[in-house]
Amino acid sequence: MQGLSRTSLVDVEERFNSVAGSADLGTLADELFAVASLFDREPGLRRSLSDPSRPAEQKAQTIRALLEGKVSQAALETTVAAVEAKWSRSGDLADAVERLGVIAAASEAEAGGRLDDVEDELFRFGRILAANPDLRRALADPAATGKESLLADLLGAKVAPTTLRLVSQVAAHPRGRSLERGLEEFGRLVALQRQRLVAVVTSAVLLSDAQKQRLANWLRATYGRDVHLNVEVDPKVLGGFSIKIGDEIIDTTIAARIEEVRRRLAG
Incomplete structure (x- = not known):
């Protein structure tokens, strides 16, 4: 999301946080996923509820009439906040509701230690x-x-x-x-949910717990944030390992070095 939608998402998340604390988070996630699917299936409804020229109160009344009694109060209030907000494009409304469903599900997992x-x-x-x-x-x-x-x-x-x-x-x-x-x-x-980065680590061999911990500590010191490691083994890398965090790649594999030599020779 960009511009107006990003600002609106922050506001809607604040409203979500204020009502989610006492909710059944698994149920809340399912309900928000269902609302996002409703907006996807009904583009006319989605466009109407994301129309910035319509008064926020009018859009809130529309969604309350549709959902009241069919979803929990937490899901209803979250959706009302979403339709009252202003979005750069109509699809961002459904995206925001689904995103909050994922956050509700992640919060449930965090509460259960999973x-x-x-x-x-x-x-x-x-x-x-x-x-x-x-x-x-x-x-x-x-x-x-x-x-x-x-x-x-x-x-x-x-x-x-x-x-x-x-x-x-x-x-x-x-x-x-x-x-x-x-x-x-x-x-x-x-x-x-824990403000962590995700690193995909590809290694020629399975890393030991001690190696993973040292790597996680180094990445935390490098990026200033905790980093969750997803480790996969690929014998084709020959030796060393590569790390992908977002669009950034740190590649220390032998295969990468061989490819670099080939590029230089070809040049």
């Missing part, structure tokens, strides 16, 4: 998709039904409830994103 599990599981499921094209096609097919049931059978008791909730949201409601991009986006929002 936030680290959720971060790891979202990352690992992304790698499972990359290694299983048939599963990826089944979940990415817009005409497919029963995706939530498939994921419940596949993941079920193997992951935290929050992980299953978030993966199901991405698969059933891609909202123009690929599965991989949706998982990465949700993973970043989960990490923000």
Whole structure:
């Protein structure tokens, strides 16, 4: 989000924080996901509720008439705050509501002491998709039904409830994103629950706990923030490791050095 929408998002998050404390966070997440899906399905409604020329009070009355008695008070007040705000484009309204659903789900995981599990599981499921094209096609097919049931059978008791909730949201409601991009986006929002960066570390061999801790300490000192490590093993890197944080890549692999020599020789 940019400009006006970014400012509005901060205001809506403040309203969300004021009402979410006493809510059932899992239920709140599901309700906000449902509201975001409603806005996606009904573009006319979304455009009307995000129209900056309409009075905020009028838009609030409209959404209250639609949702009152159908969702919790926390979900209703959060949605009212969202429609009262001003957005740079109508799609930002649905994006904001979904984002708050992810934050509610992450807050539930944090309260249960499972936030680290959720971060790891979202990352690992992304790698499972990359290694299983048939599963990826089944979940990415817009005409497919029963995706939530498939994921419940596949993941079920193997992951935290929050992980299953978030993966199901991405698969059933891609909202123009690929599965991989949706998982990465949700993973970043989960990490923000503790104001942490996420680093994808690719190594030729599995790192020991001590090595991961030293690497995390070095990254914390470098970036001034805690960094969550998602570690994957790829023998093709030959030796060393690479680290990707956002758009920044730190590459110490032998493969990278060989490629650099090749580029210089070719030049």
